[in-house]
Amino acid sequence: MSTATDTKRKAPAGERVADWADGRLGIYSLAKANMRKIFPDHWSFMLGEVALYTFIIIILTGVYLTLFFHPSMNEVEYAGSYVPMQGVLMSEAYASTLDISFDVRGGLLIRQIHHWAALIFLAAMFVHMMRVFFTGAFRKPREINWLFGFLLFVLGMFTGFTGYSLPDDLLSGTGVRFTQGAILSVPVVGTYISMFLFGGEFPGTDMIARFYSIHILLLPGIMLGLVVAHLILVFYHKHTQFGGAGKTNKNVVGMPLLPVYMAKAGGFFFLVFGIIAAIAAIASINPIWALGPYRPDMVSTGAQPDWYMGFAEGLIRFMPGWEIVLWDSYTLNLGVFIPLVIFPLFLTAIAVYPFIESWITKDKREHHILDRPRNAPTRTAFGAAWIAAYFIMLIGGGNDLWATHFSLSINSITWFVRIFFIAGPILVFIATKRICLGLQRRDRDKVLHGRETGIIKRLPHGEFIEVHEPLSPEELHRLTAHEQYTAGEIGPLVDENGVKRKVSMLEKFRVKLSKGYYAEGNQIPKATAEEYEEITSGHGHH
Amino acid sequence: MKKLSARRRHPLAAVVVLLFALAATGGLYAVFAPADQAQADETAQSLAIDEGKKLYSVGCSSCHGANGQGGSDGPSLAGVGSAAVDFQVGTGRMPAATSQGAQVPKKKKIYSQAEIDQLAAYIASLGVGPTVPKPEQYSIKDADIGHGGELFRNNCAQCHNFTGEGGALTEGKYAPSLEGVDPKYIYEAMQTGPQNMPSFPDSTMPEEAKKDIIAYLDAVNGEDTPNPGGLKLGGLGPVSEGLFAWIFGLGALVATAVWVAARTAKAKKS
Incomplete structure (x- = not known):
């Protein structure tokens, strides 16, 4: 349709801008390569998106809050509009948070959006991480990205903690004191670290200013970098997908980034923002005006950290108060130090899991098809046990509220938590594994014998049978597409020439674990094509 | 005067005088003596x-x-x-x-x-002890709310929580919620220290201080205390907030994610 006159026509403005930018940034080739990038569709793949969007919301609202917050511990007498605090001496940090809540336009709403978004950010990261864990999405090539995600979760915990401490209110001050106590419990260097961190004796006058730069600059800066790296790796690796007809380890079945996912993801961002804003408008969070300014000589009952630090609170609450006094002069406060050691160990247990599993399987291939949790019974059981321990610790962290709201004795709850911190994960591990194996057996039955229709048929000679309906080919594929590992073997310890082969203890341990994962009884062999042929070729049911 | 002096020797004069005297004494007695x-x-x-x-x-x-x-x-x-x-x-x-x-x-x-x-x-009547306070003793008029808050956080919040929502004590005992409690009973509780509560007699916590505490409670946990942030979620702090964030916050977002994922662009048929 082009004619000579067309070439003289000026290109539309958008095209000219794009052309201008392309000449300088080379965006065309970048866009061409990525515009049609395919993403698979599943609601659970959007959990990470929730985390990303809440992170953006936190940054946006956080910037607004920095405009009015004074990170200073100078003592002032409050004279703002909240009557119950008038005339009370407090730090400038607390006074400015009161001002944000009562005297800055939109301040309280923004504060509440910021805080609610933070709680939901951590929760979204948690469930996103569990989705990745239970579907085995952490396997090669995504181990590094798993670690990035884990780091984001841990950094998110500390960013949240420092932010929660900034208003210098009685609740958060108690939390900081708790942390300082944990630092002091470290043998030998504890007092030095505490003095270094707080610039002298607790609370000193530096704490808030230091937390401020950590909260708004250091940690979010690192997190932003990690988020970008996390997303780049998602792009680079391509997204994983659940198995099914037409889905292989070498393709991605789904919709293109442009226009479908751009629209969906963009729209989803506004949905997330809207829902969080609505929650922040409906429900109060951290009403610091009711808590009062921090003074080290005061404390309130019901002093808990935000939920993501609740498991640490639980560790402290249910740990017996053991202490050892050495040479009548040096106190080892084990009641606090042991929880401080368990805290990172517990988190690390889930972080290093991908490496342990790949060491056990010796599988060096790439995996882009997700596992159904039941098809990896031991992994699923481990994850469930980890969550159980986490939940038990959370119960310990809120033991006083369990006591008052269910009319229980706080001492009994503490003992329950002590016992089930050990026994709970073991029971959950066993139960989950059995459930997974049961589901595998069911899948196998469905493949070989079809779906139970519930229709009972009476045969001419009087026998009753239930009619089984064969599955569709797609369904058959879905239930049998997963591959199963075989358990490792140590092999003969003596070779054919009678020479003893050396097997390291580590290798023996690996084989033992491998058997625990994949030996008979620890996974149900999936139905093979031959078995299916044999059963469906005629000779009667069962 | 003549009439009166003429009859002063009348046989009934003494009776009349006596009557007058009795009436006066009785009247005066009735007026001045509170003994009755x-x-x-x-x-x-x-x-x-x-x-x-x-x-x-x-x-x-x-x-x-x-x-x-x-x-x-x-x-x-x-x-x-x-x-x-x-x-x-x-x-x-x-x-x-x-x-x-x-x-x-x-x-x-x-x-x-x-x-x-x-x-x-x-x-x-069995022994001397703290008496029921008069209304003006626990009236919150002219009380210093800010000072009451400090006193409350210093003396009461350890068991009753920041704003008097209550809290757990050992072995199933608890500090009850102070929400909606009559100021008279708060005053009496401070005076007498019921059950597990320590008592705060006037010698350690003067009447004025008790008034301030009652005024603070009325301001932060009274019947018409405004909740500027919205739903109070029990006033219990991060535990109820965390539950709310998980159930309603993340719950709503996951439901939305399911909804968005279910509405996908379908490839055109034929």
Whole structure:
């Protein structure tokens, strides 16, 4: 349709801008390569998106809050509009948070959006991480990205903690004191670290200013970098997908980034923002005006950290108060130090899991098809046990509220938590594994014998049978597409020439674990094509 | 005057003078002597004590002993004062009969205020103790709310939470919520230290300070306290906030994610 006159026509403005930018940034080739990038569709793949969007919301609202917050511990007498605090001496940090809540336009709403978004950010990261864990999405090539995600979760915990401490209110001050106590419990260097961190004796006058730069600059800066790296790796690796007809380890079945996912993801961002804003408008969070300014000589009952630090609170609450006094002069406060050691160990247990599993399987291939949790019974059981321990610790962290709201004795709850911190994960591990194996057996039955229709048929000679309906080919594929590992073997310890082969203890341990994962009884062999042929070729049911 | 002086020797004159004198003395006595009134009051008081003792014998003596001397099921009531009776019976904690738990809970009160006053009078007669405060003692007029807040955080929040929502103590005992509690009972509780609570007599916490605390509670946890942030979520802090974030926050977002994922662009058929 082009004619000579067309070439003289000026290109539309958008095209000219794009052309201008392309000449300088080379965006065309970048866009061409990525515009049609395919993403698979599943609601659970959007959990990470929730985390990303809440992170953006936190940054946006956080910037607004920095405009009015004074990170200073100078003592002032409050004279703002909240009557119950008038005339009370407090730090400038607390006074400015009161001002944000009562005297800055939109301040309280923004504060509440910021805080609610933070709680939901951590929760979204948690469930996103569990989705990745239970579907085995952490396997090669995504181990590094798993670690990035884990780091984001841990950094998110500390960013949240420092932010929660900034208003210098009685609740958060108690939390900081708790942390300082944990630092002091470290043998030998504890007092030095505490003095270094707080610039002298607790609370000193530096704490808030230091937390401020950590909260708004250091940690979010690192997190932003990690988020970008996390997303780049998602792009680079391509997204994983659940198995099914037409889905292989070498393709991605789904919709293109442009226009479908751009629209969906963009729209989803506004949905997330809207829902969080609505929650922040409906429900109060951290009403610091009711808590009062921090003074080290005061404390309130019901002093808990935000939920993501609740498991640490639980560790402290249910740990017996053991202490050892050495040479009548040096106190080892084990009641606090042991929880401080368990805290990172517990988190690390889930972080290093991908490496342990790949060491056990010796599988060096790439995996882009997700596992159904039941098809990896031991992994699923481990994850469930980890969550159980986490939940038990959370119960310990809120033991006083369990006591008052269910009319229980706080001492009994503490003992329950002590016992089930050990026994709970073991029971959950066993139960989950059995459930997974049961589901595998069911899948196998469905493949070989079809779906139970519930229709009972009476045969001419009087026998009753239930009619089984064969599955569709797609369904058959879905239930049998997963591959199963075989358990490792140590092999003969003596070779054919009678020479003893050396097997390291580590290798023996690996084989033992491998058997625990994949030996008979620890996974149900999936139905093979031959078995299916044999059963469906005629000779009667069962 | 003549008439009067002419009859001063009349045989009835002495009687008349006597009558006048009696009337004057009686009138003056009636006007100036409060003794009569006191007599009447004392009668009412002893009447109240008598009535109180009767009520006591029926409702309280099985645990606290026939004369308030205490027993294996209840402490001695000598010297607890009328304030303690007014608090314990007025909030329904006493009689405790049905409660075998770790702590006697607040219940529906079963005595009328008049009966409680009679019981209080009887118990007060057993020994000197804190008396029921007068309304002006716990009135929050002109009280310093800010100072009350500091006192509350210093002395009360350890057990009753920042704004008096209550909290757990050991072995199933608890510090109850102070929401909606009559200022009189808060005052009496501070005076008498019921159950696990320490007492704060006027020597350690003067009347003015008690007023400030009551005024603070009224300001942050009263019937018409505004909640500027929206739903209070029980005023229990991060535990209820965390539950809310998980259930309603993340719950709503996951539901939305499911909804968005279910509405996908379908490849055109044919």
